Amino acid sequence: MPTTTTIEVLDAISPVNIVQTFDTETERRCHACREPLGLTAIECPECGAINIDRVRRRRENNRPERQVLREIVSPNYNGSYRIFRNSDGSLSCNCLSFLFQRGVQNGLGFSTCKHIRDYLNDNPAISLNGIEVPSDWQIAALKRLGVEAYGHLTNAQAYFVFHDLLTKQGVEYKEYERLLRTHGRVNILPIYSFGVELEMNIRSREELKRKLTEAGIDAALTGYTGNTSVDNPWRIGTDGSIRIDNGFEGTELVSPKLFGADGFATLKKVLYIVNDVGTRINKSCGFHVHIDAWNWDTSLMLELAKIWAKIEIPFLWYLVSPKRRNNNFCKAVDTNYLLRLAEGRYPDRYYSLNVSAFHRHRTLEFRLHNGTTDPEKILPWIIFLLKLVDSVKKGLKYSDITDSSFNGITDAIGMDDSAISVVKEARNRLYGRYMHWKEDAERNPNHIPQVQPIDPDSIEEELQRRARQAERDSLMHRRSGLRWTYSRRTNRLATANSDLPSNSVQNLASRILTSGRVIEESRFRQVDETIWAVPSRSEDDREYSVALIQKTILLPADAEDSGSMDTATTL
Ligand SMILES: [Zn+2]
Ligand SMILES: [Zn+2]
Incomplete structure (x- = not known):
C-alpha cells in the first residue's frame, strides 16, 4: 500500500505556489550521480547537477510580459540598450551589467541599473503590481548562467534576465531546457566580447x-x-x-x-x-x-x-x-x-x-x-x-x-x-x-614545419633552476659588500610593470642608502618612505614606481651574519 504525502512545490516559473501530490514510494534520484534527491530539489546536493524533472513550463497565459519604455544608443557598445516595463510593474534593462547583476543597485523593491535609474529620474512615478520573488528553478538556472547576485530581482525580472541572457548566448529556452534535462548542464556561448x-x-x-x-x-x-x-x-x-x-x-x-x-x-x-x-x-x-x-x-x-x-x-x-x-x-x-x-x-x-x-x-x-x-x-x-x-x-x-x-x-x-x-x-x-x-x-x-615540441613541465623546472640561481647571485652581491642590491629573482610585485629596464632598478638600488635617502640623484623623486618615482627616459612622460621591499634570505652558515636583506624592485 503506497503512502502518499502532500507537499508544496514551487512551480517552475509561476509566481503562484501550486499544491501537488507525489507518491513518496517513487524514489527520486539525481540523474547524474544517482544519489537520492528528495522530493523537490532542483540542484543535486551531492554533485550540483540540475534536475528539472519536476520543473514545468509556465503556461502561456501566465508568462510575464513587458513593453519597451526607452531605447538608448550606447556610445561604446555596438548596439543599444532597452528599458522595459514588466507586467509586475518592475523595470528591466538588457545591458550587460543588469543581465549579470554586476554593480546593480536595489531600487524600489526591485533591481536597477544605471539606465533604469536615469529613466526613473525623469519618470519617478511607477506602480508595482504583485511582485513575487524568483523561484528555486530561476535561481538555480541564473546561477548556471553566471548570475550570482539575484537577491533583488523580482520573479518577472528574473524571467527576462534569463530570457535575454539565453538569447545573447545563442540559445532558446526550449533547447536549453532539453539539454539540461538530458545532460544536467549546458555549454553555451561564453560571455567574452x-x-x-x-x-x-x-x-x-x-x-x-x-x-x-x-x-x-x-x-x-x-x-x-x-x-x-x-x-x-x-x-x-x-x-x-x-x-x-x-x-x-x-x-x-x-x-x-x-x-x-x-x-x-x-x-x-x-x-x-x-x-x-x-x-x-x-x-x-x-x-x-x-x-x-x-x-x-x-x-x-x-x-x-x-x-x-x-x-x-x-x-x-x-x-x-x-x-x-x-x-x-x-x-x-x-x-x-x-x-x-x-x-x-x-x-x-x-x-x-x-x-x-x-x-x-x-x-x-x-x-x-x-x-x-x-x-x-x-x-x-x-x-x-x-x-x-x-x-x-x-x-x-x-x-x-x-x-x-x-x-x-x-x-x-x-x-x-x-x-x-x-x-x-x-x-x-x-x-x-x-x-x-x-x-x-x-x-x-x-x-608540417620541424619545431621542437615543448613540455610545459620542463618550463617549471627551468623556472625553479633560475630562481635558485638568482638566490645564489644575491648572496654573491651580499658577500661582495653591496648592501643594497637588485635581486633578479622574479617576484609577484615585479610582474605588474615589466616595462622598467632592470638596469634602472639596479641603478636605483645601488643609490639608496640604508637611511632611506637617495645619493645626489635628482632623477629619482622620493614619494614616501619606501617608494621612489623614476621618470622614463624615452619620449613618453611615463613615470615608474620603484619600491624598496624587504626580502629575507638564509645565508650559509659560514657567512658573517645572517638575516634580512633589502632589495629594490619595480611595483
Ligand atoms: Zn547528483
Ligand atoms: Zn542598463
Whole structure:
C-alpha cells in the first residue's frame, strides 16, 4: 500500500505556489550521480547537477510580459540598450551589467541599473503590481548562467534576465531546457566580447564602406573624420604587410567590440557584404581575433599559454593552412616565450598567441588563422577560441589536457554533446577542417614545419633552476659588500610593470642608502618612505614606481651574519 504525502512545490516559473501530490514510494534520484534527491530539489546536493524533472513550463497565459519604455544608443557598445516595463510593474534593462547583476543597485523593491535609474529620474512615478520573488528553478538556472547576485530581482525580472541572457548566448529556452534535462548542464556561448582583424584584397574600399552604411552598419575609411552615429565603427584600413593583387585594394577590416549572438549576426552580415563586393585572399593575408580578458590576471594568461603550447602543433596546426604554421608573423609558442611570461615579461607580438597587449588593453590576440572572409571558417574559429578562453578562466589547467586528439581537446573545453547547437555546429565545421589538413599533411609531410615540441613541465623546472640561481647571485652581491642590491629573482610585485629596464632598478638600488635617502640623484623623486618615482627616459612622460621591499634570505652558515636583506624592485 503506497503512502502518499502532500507537499508544496514551487512551480517552475509561476509566481503562484501550486499544491501537488507525489507518491513518496517513487524514489527520486539525481540523474547524474544517482544519489537520492528528495522530493523537490532542483540542484543535486551531492554533485550540483540540475534536475528539472519536476520543473514545468509556465503556461502561456501566465508568462510575464513587458513593453519597451526607452531605447538608448550606447556610445561604446555596438548596439543599444532597452528599458522595459514588466507586467509586475518592475523595470528591466538588457545591458550587460543588469543581465549579470554586476554593480546593480536595489531600487524600489526591485533591481536597477544605471539606465533604469536615469529613466526613473525623469519618470519617478511607477506602480508595482504583485511582485513575487524568483523561484528555486530561476535561481538555480541564473546561477548556471553566471548570475550570482539575484537577491533583488523580482520573479518577472528574473524571467527576462534569463530570457535575454539565453538569447545573447545563442540559445532558446526550449533547447536549453532539453539539454539540461538530458545532460544536467549546458555549454553555451561564453560571455567574452571579441573583435576581428581581417586582411584581404578587396575590389573597392569605397564600395565596401557604402554598402556597409546602407545596411545600417557603421563603417569608416581610416582617416575619415566625419560623424558616425556611434564612436566605434568598423574601420576599413590598410596594412603594409598585405601583398596587393592587380585590380584590388589591400585592406584591413577591423571590427568594433562584438558580443554574443548579436555580435556573430553582425559579423555574418558584414562578411556577406565583403564577399559581395569581391575579395581575393593571398598568403600574405591574416585573420586575427581579439578576446577581451578584462577579468584576467597574468597567472591565467600563463596557463592559457601553456595549454596553447601543448595543443598548437598536434591540434591547432590542423585547423589552419600550412603557411600559418610557425611563420614569421605568427611564430609557434616556444620555451623562451613561456619563460618570459612566467618571469613577468612579455614576448613580442609576432606569436600565434599574442599577449603583448594584455597589460595595456587587457586583450588576448590570436594570430594563427590564415586569411579568409568565409563565415563558415571564421565563426567556428572564434567560437573555439571563446570556449578555450572561458575554460581557462573557469579553471582548466594544461595538465587537464591529456588527450591531444580532436575529440580530447574539444571535449575538454566544453564543445561536447551538452553544447548548444551553435557550438556543436562550430565543432563539426572545425572537424571538417581538421580532417582536411590531416590528410593534406599525410600527402605532404613538408607542410608540417620541424619545431621542437615543448613540455610545459620542463618550463617549471627551468623556472625553479633560475630562481635558485638568482638566490645564489644575491648572496654573491651580499658577500661582495653591496648592501643594497637588485635581486633578479622574479617576484609577484615585479610582474605588474615589466616595462622598467632592470638596469634602472639596479641603478636605483645601488643609490639608496640604508637611511632611506637617495645619493645626489635628482632623477629619482622620493614619494614616501619606501617608494621612489623614476621618470622614463624615452619620449613618453611615463613615470615608474620603484619600491624598496624587504626580502629575507638564509645565508650559509659560514657567512658573517645572517638575516634580512633589502632589495629594490619595480611595483
Ligand atoms: Zn547528483
Ligand atoms: Zn542598463
